[in-house]
Amino acid sequence: MIQSFFKTREVILGVAILVLLIAIASRFPAFVAPRNLANVFNDTAPLVILALGQMAVILTRCIDLSVAANLALTGMIVAMLNTIMPGLPIPFILVIAIALGALMGLANGLLVWKLEIPPIVVTLGTMTVYRGIIFLISNGAWINAHEMSPSFKAFPREVILGLPVLSWIAIFVVIGFIVLISRTPLGRAFYAVGGNPHAAVYTGINVGQTQCAAFVLSGALAGLTGYLWVARYAVAYVDIAGGFELEVVAACVIGGISIAGGIGSVGGALLGALFLGIVKNALPVINISPFWQLAISGSAIIIAVAFNATSNRTKGRVILKKAEHAQ
């Protein structure tokens, strides 16, 4: 039992993160100061939130490549709303952001559910469509800090009990997901649909509907992050969070969430996101050009997926195994 505990992805990742932190701390002790670690977590919070949404989607054998575009479009819309109606209270903006994101997720989900179009095609398509719409509504212009109201910008930075609101939201999303995944029928359904869709149908689960729900969830979280992102960086334009969807998928794959569906945990997704976040924040500290980051996350995806395949290999009956090996 102890052996199997040490083989779980969460423990391996946790150890990897510790080793990484110790290695950095041995030369740059300031990096592991609590203050700085809190900053790193705050910086990684959007990735954590999106990785959890993506996890739900991947659990149901789908993939959502439109999250970054969804985030950018929602961010642009709420920023424009804020410039038109600076007096709009923050709770309203939060609700609008979540609803808009959920709507875009629903568009993905319905195409996957009702028309049975492969998710990769749907979200590749909506990814460009959502990005394009930002250009259409903004005419390619930026919305800068001075056009946003102070309260709009201040919300994610507001410090409560030593942590900014952005970090607290990530923490609440993590807790919410733990409850959702382990304590609700929907959470069970995600695993059932991804683990064995045929069996899920026989147990009375609507496969398409569950997948659609996962997309709506992922979209809603992307919408929420859209507002937080735009408010935190105090700028909105067409290309914000460009390519971020790959980082989100990378966090999930590194966290041990099987792209074939049905396998994964909240802890895994969280640690996968933290791992990438620490690497990203450590690069400038240890004096490596930020241009290395893309290659590093690419390698991390490949290593993680190879690792997933070897550790999760099914022990089922394989006909012609010999023939496969003979080649």
Add this chain to the structure above:
Amino acid sequence: MSLASSEISTTGRQLPDRLKSPIQRFLASWELLLLGVAIAVFILNSFASPYFLDPWNLSDATFNFTEKALIAFAMAMLIISGEIDLSVASIIALASTAMGFAVQMGAETPVLILVGLGVGLACGAFNGFLVTGFGLPSIVVTIGTMSLFRGISYIVLGDKAYTGYPSDFAFFGQGYVWWVISFEFLLFAFMAVLFAVVLHRTNFGRAAYVIGNNPVGALFSGIRVPRVKFALFLLTGLMSGVAAICLTSRLGATRPSIAFGWELEVVTMVVLGGVNILGGSGSIPGVVIAAFVMGMVTFGFGLLNVPGIVMSIFIGLLLISVIALPRIAHRILARRKV
């Protein structure tokens, strides 16, 4: 592609008692419909802009799709066999960076060609090895290598660019063989014929279909599935290398962001050409016509001063609707029968 969501359908493929005659099949084919769209776009474009019908303008328009189509031919075969390669645009970036590096080392044009093709092959081999050697899903592997290959370009180049390509290297992207026929267009036409023959007239092409329809069945019927898949990844890498040579020669410079987002356009071209994204069916003539449609549409938009990002909305909508519309039509027809 293990992300297929439509694995739930329980009924097998319905085989008709008697095959329809070739003419009947042609009349009901996706290719004919697409050809109609191509002609309609052509006519609309010539009305929309007086400059469209100029032979030199039309020749310029072909550059919009020739390089992408070169990759799309190989990608079509790969998708038919049930795999996908999302790293093609990043292979272009890496191959182009390698060629730029070779120029700095004082390499001549023949060496540049070898470098471009070699890097393409190496990247394809890496993808193929990861997918067939470890049995990994190609979609995740190539999302990973997509970051990795372009990431290496960024490490090498950062915010700089390679220029100073030799003047005779410019022929591949800017040269004309005869009157308005560019070298790229000739290469496109030649590759179209070559790939059509390979896919539709050889054992290798047939194997791609068989694997896409039933990988286990293919294994049982003696097809060396991993070897065929590996070859297809090699081929896709090689064609990305060819496209990298043409594009680099045409632009005369290499930046790490070169060909950014092309994987989407290549996949869209393949799917628009009637290739089933889940594998098993599709044709090269379809992809050729799809290439013309996409090229003509982007060129027409360009003449009307529509910005590039609006074109990408159109391409995204096109990708979704070409898959959605036949399904909706099929559903309406099925409902009418009941």
